[in-house]
Amino acid sequence: MGKEEATPDAGEWVRLMLRIRDERDRAAFAALFRHFAPRVKGFLMKSGADAALAEECAQDVMTTLWNKAHLFDPSRASVATWIFTIARNRRIDLLRRDRRPEPEDLPWGPEAEPDQEDALALQQESERLRAALKALPEAQRELIERAYWGDVSHSEIAAETGLPLGTIKSRIRLALDRLRHAMK
Known part of the structure; x- marks a missing residue:
């Protein structure tokens, strides 16, 4: 053996x-x-x-x-x-x-230009979102930015910040709720 x-x-x-x-x-x-x-x-x-x-x-x-x-x-x-x-x-x-769709599944060719009314509405909505994000407490805004724009998982944020995972999730949930209300 x-x-x-x-x-x-x-x-x-x-x-x-x-x-x-x-x-x-x-x-x-x-x-x-x-x-x-x-x-x-x-x-x-x-x-x-x-x-x-x-x-x-x-x-x-x-x-x-x-x-x-x-x-x-x-x-x-x-x-x-x-x-x-x-x-x-x-x-x-x-x-x-x-x-996620494979590149060959995505449509080819130029997309139709959005009409001016849609483009203006999108621009106004983007400005409202920017203002709503800016109004968030800094800790919540930072977590939203990392989770949604930084493409970092909640667990990775917890590991990087040293905060408990539950705290990360709660702060993100609160921030999303505030953003929802601000965008109504």
């Missing part, structure tokens, strides 16, 4: 993650990769991805772990939770990408 490698405990995962974050330790990354990459691939396959896509996505998740290790905070999440949250977000991104 071959020698089996013991699975590290949660404390060891944190130590490895901190070595990646603080020292860019390749051996620590290799240990996390060996353990988590196959599990992330399995998770993605169970959620409907084919093997090739799951493999590609798992590689992307582990690359994100390396590149964004500075965002890991052991007081906010376990290493496994953090990695599987990244995987879940990548899966959502892939689903969104798959629902």
Whole structure:
């Protein structure tokens, strides 16, 4: 019988993650990769991805772990939770990408010019939206801009800002409600 490698405990995962974050330790990354990459691939396959896509996505998740290790905070999440949250977000991104029309499905040729009345109405509505955005509290406006114009997921915003995910979602919901009322 071959020698089996013991699975590290949660404390060891944190130590490895901190070595990646603080020292860019390749051996620590290799240990996390060996353990988590196959599990992330399995998770993605169970959620409907084919093997090739799951493999590609798992590689992307582990690359994100390396590149964004500075965002890991052991007081906010376990290493496994953090990695599987990244995987879940990548899966959502892939689903969104798959629902977008392919370039060959888009209409070709010049679009008809909108009539002046429609163009004026669109311009006025855009100005109202700009004013409504400007009237939002700065924290809410920043979150709306990051989520809708920066194409950043709520989880990524939470990781980048250090705010709880629920706070991010609440602030965005409040901001959207204010914008809805302002645009009536």
